[in-house]
Amino acid sequence: MPVISFILLGSVVLLPAVALWALRWATAAGQFRCPDKAALLPFDESEPVGVETDLILGGNRR
Amino acid sequence: MPGDVGAGSGGDVQTGGVQKAALAEIDASCRVPVLFFFLSGLGWLIAGSLLAIVASIKLHSPGFLGAWEWLGFANVRTAHLNTVIYGFASQVSVGVSLWLMCRLCRIPLPAPGLVTVANLFYNLGVTVGVVGILRGDSTAIEWLEMPRYATPILFVSYALIAVWTIVTFRLRAERHLYVSQWYLLAAVLWFPWLYGTAQVMLLLEPVRGVVQAAVNWWFAHNVLGLWFTPIGLASIYYFIPKVIGRPIHSYYLSVLGFWSLALFYNWNGMHHLVGGPLPAWMITISIVASVMMLIPVITVAINHHFTMLGHFGKMRQSPTLRFIVFGAVSYTLASLQGVASALRSVSEVTHFTHHTIAHAHLGMYAFFTMVMFGAMYYILPRITQREWPSNGLISLHFWGVALGIVLYVVPMSLMGFLQGTKLNDPTIRFLDVVQFTLPWLKLRTVAGLLLVVGHVAFVGNVAWLLVRMFEPYRKPVVRILTGEAETLAAGK
Numbered sequence: 001m002p003v004i005s006f007i008l009l010g011s012v013v014l015l016p017a018v019a020l021w022a023l024r025w026a027t028a029a030g031q032f033r034c035p036d037k038a039a040l041l042p043f044d045e046s047e048p049v050g051v052e053t054d055l056i057l058g059g060n061r062r
Numbered sequence: 063m064p065g066d067v068g069a070g071s072g073g074d075v076q077t078g079g080v081q082k083a084a085l086a087e088i089d090a091s092c093r094v095p096v097l098f099f100f101l102s103g104l105g106w107l108i109a110g111s112l113l114a115i116v117a118s119i120k121l122h123s124p125g126f127l128g129a130w131e132w133l134g135f136a137n138v139r140t141a142h143l144n145t146v147i148y149g150f151a152s153q154v155s156v157g158v159s160l161w162l163m164c165r166l167c168r169i170p171l172p173a174p175g176l177v178t179v180a181n182l183f184y185n186l187g188v189t190v191g192v193v194g195i196l197r198g199d200s201t202a203i204e205w206l207e208m209p210r211y212a213t214p215i216l217f218v219s220y221a222l223i224a225v226w227t228i229v230t231f232r233l234r235a236e237r238h239l240y241v242s243q244w245y246l247l248a249a250v251l252w253f254p255w256l257y258g259t260a261q262v263m264l265l266l267e268p269v270r271g272v273v274q275a276a277v278n279w280w281f282a283h284n285v286l287g288l289w290f291t292p293i294g295l296a297s298i299y300y301f302i303p304k305v306i307g308r309p310i311h312s313y314y315l316s317v318l319g320f321w322s323l324a325l326f327y328n329w330n331g332m333h334h335l336v337g338g339p340l341p342a343w344m345i346t347i348s349i350v351a352s353v354m355m356l357i358p359v360i361t362v363a364i365n366h367h368f369t370m371l372g373h374f375g376k377m378r379q380s381p382t383l384r385f386i387v388f389g390a391v392s393y394t395l396a397s398l399q400g401v402a403s404a405l406r407s408v409s410e411v412t413h414f415t416h417h418t419i420a421h422a423h424l425g426m427y428a429f430f431t432m433v434m435f436g437a438m439y440y441i442l443p444r445i446t447q448r449e450w451p452s453n454g455l456i457s458l459h460f461w462g463v464a465l466g467i468v469l470y471v472v473p474m475s476l477m478g479f480l481q482g483t484k485l486n487d488p489t490i491r492f493l494d495v496v497q498f499t500l501p502w503l504k505l506r507t508v509a510g511l512l513l514v515v516g517h518v519a520f521v522g523n524v525a526w527l528l529v530r531m532f533e534p535y536r537k538p539v540v541r542i543l544t545g546e547a548e549t550l551a552a553g554k
Contacts, residue, residue, distance in 0.1 A: 011255075015255070031238065035314050038239070038240060039313040049308065052376065055376060
């Protein structure tokens with residue numbers, strides 16, 4: 001089978017399969033269950049919600 | 063675990079058997095590789111900017127540097143594209159992605175030396191490719207011009223970096239995923255698929271006829287939409303909340319935006335071939351998918367706007383926020399312009415004009431590059447543990463590039479539309495249309511010079527920051543490095 005067939009087969013079958021698997025895994029792992037908490041992931045105890053972290057120019061420097 | 067969100071990062075929380083690392087520890091682990099990606103990327107940015115200026119001048123003064131054949135327009139323009147795409151944008155993307163992935167996974171970067179070695183080889187690949195283009199070895203395939211002998215080095219070194227990003231993800235201490243991680247993981251998987259497929263179908267076992275054009279535009283359009291765009295959006299979703307200290311407006315909308323981008327973007331490339339000798343259904347599907355892109359674009363725009371609501375004034379104080387918000391707004395504008403340009407009635411006028419060039423710069427520069435500048439303003443002080451030396455250079459950088467890109471995109475979009483209207487009018491001679499564009503092309507050179515001023519200011523500030531790294535540590539007037547800086551100072 002020529003290389004191009006593998007590529008087309010991969011693009012048509014494999015990629016949607018991977019996408020579906022990722023969606024299924026995410027659902028099963030509860031990734032979509034607590035959106036409010038997921039939105040807090042960039043924050044932690046040292047830089048919690050409410051703490052601004054980059055205000056360095058003019059005005060009220062932190 | 064989902065329930066762990068907001069728990070401490072001070073090394074006291076176990077999640078999935080892996081201990082969460084402190085932010086300062088994560089930043090320190092990323093120092094060498096991320097710095098290396100940024101510095102080499104900025105080196106290519108300066109080279110690419112100079113090539114762009116030469117190419118721009120040649121458009122209205124063709125005799126400029128005419129004595130050097132290797133600096134002919136075709137070589138210089140192609141070398142510019144490849145240096146900024148593969149040299150600058152891709153390397154900075156990888157640096158930002160690695161840092162974001164480590165921060166969100168709450169682990170230090172594993173084996174940073176390995177990534178640094180991969181980066182060395184990647185730069186070797188870009189150097190070989192750009193020199194090859196200037197020697198006249200270009201493949202003449204849009205966005206894939208690097209000669210065949212350069213691409214294996216690029217592909218293997220990139221694959222190593224991508225694998226390492228996934229390894230970092232697999233070792234994560236925080237089990238729950240933030241939306242930025244979805245975008246980053248997708249981007250590192252999409253790019254090798256795009257690049258590998260296009261290499262095989264266009265260079266190794268070339269397809270025939272118009273299918274070449276179809277594959278070419280599928281690749282070129284998706285590099286922007288499935289490689290740079292996800293990394294740009296991942297950065298926006300992380301940095302806006304971090305800077306203003308407020309979570310994103312709607313996590314649901316952010317997830318909807320990701321999955322709709324994944325579903326629709328891949329189909330878009332064929333709208334560049336409106337009027338071409340391809341089956342009508344291929345182009346029609348592409349136009350429909352382009353219009354469907356309104357879903358992710360509008361969801362992202364709403365989410366970013368409502369997150370920022372009441373905080374826009376902070377752009378005066380935060381360089382990161384200033385660049386990121388400029389980029390986020392430009393993402394919406396570039397996408398809307400892209401949707402409009404995909405329509406047959408518009409494409410019939412704007413295709414083959416400078417309108418397309420303006421659109422590419424609106425997406426690649428006003429959106430993506432501005433977001434990457436913002437990300438570097440946030441990351442560099444943290445990984446070097448030094449403050450930005452000059453606020454004046456930050457302002458010069460922002461205003462240089464902001465004014466430059468506005469002066470580039472707005473007139474070029476308008477000129478392209480007028481140019482297309484004239485080209486479609488059989489009573490107007492082609493030479494008259496060319497002469498009509500000349501004043502606008504001179505304005506484009508002025509805009510390019512403003513961009514270069516901004517780039518030089520940024521690189522100067524980064525160089526100054528690096529010099530400070532080698533000075534004896536002094537306790538800073540705490541501005542950015544709040545908690546971590548004081549801790550480190552006390553420990554010395």
